[in-house]
Amino acid sequence: MRRFWQYARPHKRWLFAGLIVIPLVAVMTTVRPLLVKQAVDEAIPAHDGQALQQLALLFLAAVVVEFVSMALQVYALQRAGHLSIYELRTAIFRHVLCLPARFFDKNPLGSLLSRSTSDVEALGETLSFGVFTIATDVVMIGSILASMFVLSWKLALISLSVAPLLYVLVRWFSSLLRGLQLEIRRAQGVQSGYLAEQLSGIGVVQLYGHEDHARTTFEALGDRYLRATKLANIFDSLLYSLMDGISAFCVALLLYYGAPALLGEVGLFGDLSGALTLGLLFAFVEYLQRVFVPIREFSSKIATIQRAAASLERIFGLLDTPREPRAALDHPERYQGQADPLARWTGALRVRGLRFSYGYDDGAPEILRGLDFDVAPGEVVAVVGRTGSGKTSLGRILTQIYAGYRGSVELILDDGEALELRELEPDRVRRWLLMVHQDVFLFDESAGFNVTLGDRELEDDPSRVHAALETVQAAQFVRERGGLEAPVGERGGNFSVGEAQLLAFARVAARSPSMLILDEATASVDSLTEQRVQQAIERLLEGRSVLVIAHRLSTVRHADKIIVLADGEISEMGDHDSLMANDGLYADLYRSGFAEE
Known part of the structure; x- marks a missing residue:
């Protein structure tokens, strides 16, 4: 994701606007259970109706502030995500336009379309509903845990006793899901490539009765995708169910060890009767439910994040492909301001010892071997x-269109000066x-x-x-x-x-x-x-x-x-x-x- 920051940086004001309100959302989330605790422990036993009304108004105000802040936060973060994806999509298109022809000879069209469309869309979905909201979840979890330890460190330890198990499960499932999501993306690319090829040659397919074979092959390629998605869905469902079960188990554990204290009994953690109240127990139950909501949602976000990780790997693999320099695209102002040396080219050409191979290594067979000729x-x-x-x-x-030739290809100007083709910008050459x-x-x-x-x-x-x-x-x-x-x-x-x-x-x-x-x-x-x-x-x-x-x-x-x-x-x-x-x-x-x- 650090590489992706270069595309999000131009829109950081939206990102920062969404991040600024996160503490406010977190504070409002932790305040509401405290207000209920105060009402249960103080206002209700004292039969203080005025205090109860004030607490109710404060509770309502906290709800309004929380939801307004959350709405602003979601809008700002989604806006940042959409604009960042726009920057990335534009960068991919600009890069693909400048890739050498040999790249397109080796890579099917469907795979390129998959990287440029479905992979980018998967990344956009993750940014809008996953990565950018994780910051909110982290702050909210931190504020809730801090409140729990301030109220009662013993009850907090009881509530978080399953944290190590939770960590192990999340790490293990994350590793599995990332590998499966990468396989899903690859399978989609292969199937898209086959689809593009068959549609391009639909006339031949229909003329020679190739439909059955094409359909069978397409379905076989789809089976690879279905197998990977089936496993991903199984692990995603298991993780979500386990998180939900652990959440309920923590609440039950809290009630099991906290309830005796309300009756004046001594529990596993000693005598809590003086420190534990009904309002405090209610606040802890509420905090546990609230803290497990983002954790449980995070478990479902893991699949989305792993899809994004797989998509980023494929996207940056494409962006890392060496491209040919294009001055007109990369530096349009400088390109237009430079004098064009080929304006004096008469069309004369001198070729000496021209050699070329489609491969990138010295052992590739040569397509052209030692060509010598002139064009007047x-x-x-x-x-x-x-x-x-x-x-x-x-x-x-x-x-x-093809680069990497050996030998000499010279363009002769009107004054006899010779310009080597490989030293000229493609934009200049293709103008003349x-x-x-x-x-x-x-x-x-x-x-x-x-x-x-x-x-x-x-x-x-x-x-x-x-x-x-x-x-x-x-x-x-x-x-x-x-x-x-x-x-x-x-x-x-x-x-x-x-x-x-x-x-x-x-x-x-x-x-x-x-x-x-x-x-x-x-x-x-x-x-x-x-x-x-x-x-x-x-x-x-x-x-x-x-x-x-x-x-x-x-x-x-x-x-x-x-x-x-x-x-x-x-x-x-x-x-x-x-x-x-x-x-x-x-x-x-x-x-x-x-x-x-």
């Missing part, structure tokens, strides 16, 4: 090869080097937003957005659907595949990068729409360097240079005619129509 300003370079040759990985390295993927993703927002993607400069200058739509021949169908405010629908459902592709091109056109990477940019488009898309591509190519990662001959045949990859190495390099004359891998791919792909 305004040059169109195509990269072809069989599946798994490293084409897409090359594009992701250049856009810094953009990539269009095969699978276009459109957000469930307006058409305009799917072009600007929240870029303030573009949002403040709609003319640039309209110009970009005109450039890629998307302006007409956008106008027909209502203009820039036209709803795109979930995953772009209101637009055809070709129209979605053109909107993706408009994103690029609006930003005017120095280099463009087309990764299978037309692979998902039918042949008729491809002509329209090809015209948009030709407009995008004007005045910038282009790296085409494709398998279709129409997108590479007219390239200035073609790089042929085989097993992560450059097998051939040249233009179409020279490679055909060489009669190597490219010629084989050409004659087969890139059928392997």
Whole structure:
């Protein structure tokens, strides 16, 4: 919880406001039994009606003050909890946005969603109804125990004789519940990941009759969750019942040893007849019931606290994952105030000895091995090869989606200065080097937003957005659907595949990068729409360097240079005619129509 304090600190005024009234609540809790004791021992035997009325008014005042203070305390502490959870949820989202692509390759979506949603919600529930109220419980228990010892240390010792047993039980059950809650969170993450995967591929599931197998697997994963929750519920119920039973046992013990003193008899603790009164015994019974309420509730809070501990472990495990530096997000003011060195980049690229592997250790197999090539300003370079040759990985390295490459990748400025890619901030690079993927993703927002993607400069200058739509021949169908405010629908459902592709091109056109990477940019488009898309591509190519990662001959045949990859190495390099004359891998791919792909 100490790490969590960094998210609660900005809202400490609410936390302190709730903590300030805790002593007042505790005092009012201890005062009421004392008022009853005084009424029983003094006012009633003396038949003093006026004193009895005064005690009744004081009792009523104590009740009002206690409940008003408690209401203010609960509001302030819950407010602090909700605001702290908001800070944590925002921090998780900001962190996930900057995690390297290899993290998402290794971690299922469902597990990430579970950590970002259900784990945070479990933590929020604990803060609002568990952790923050424990301070109140501790102060209340302390004040009650102090009052009991002041009134009669002998009766207090009798009442607390079961405290060691209570401590052992709480510690043992807490250990069990924490392990079970961590298992519950893990089981939820695995099941959520499987659910997300099956829903993403629902078309394949239904087409191939995979429903029964998917349902059986999902239920099997759910059984793991049910087993853990069953054990957690059993131990939680046992702990609550034991606490309730111990509370009743303490009251019975107090009455058993205190009652003889009221009759003038000598009990186990000696002669208490001179010190013990009916009002005192009543006060002790009331104190015992009051002290065991927070203790009993604490036993039920243990399960919630253990859920929070398990959630915090998973949440901070995610937050501890190394992220890539993002100056635009981490230091927006400083980022915007700095001069952009890539503003003078002409699109020229020099790659020497490029090596890359998906693993993090030296023994991982290399996807790219010793690539050497150049891209001149305004040059169109195509990269072809069989599946798994490293084409897409090359594009992701250049856009810094994948980090950790070896060798040198230099961006050449207009004065000949070379900037090493790994030394540049990803925000800078992705401003001037953009990539269009095969699978276009459109957000469930307006058409305009799917072009600007929240870029303030573009949002403040709609003319640039309209110009970009005109450039890629998307302006007409956008106008027909209502203009820039036209709803795109979930995953772009209101637009055809070709129209979605053109909107993706408009994103690029609006930003005017120095280099463009087309990764299978037309692979998902039918042949008729491809002509329209090809015209948009030709407009995008004007005045910038282009790296085409494709398998279709129409997108590479007219390239200035073609790089042929085989097993992560450059097998051939040249233009179409020279490679055909060489009669190597490219010629084989050409004659087969890139059928392997």
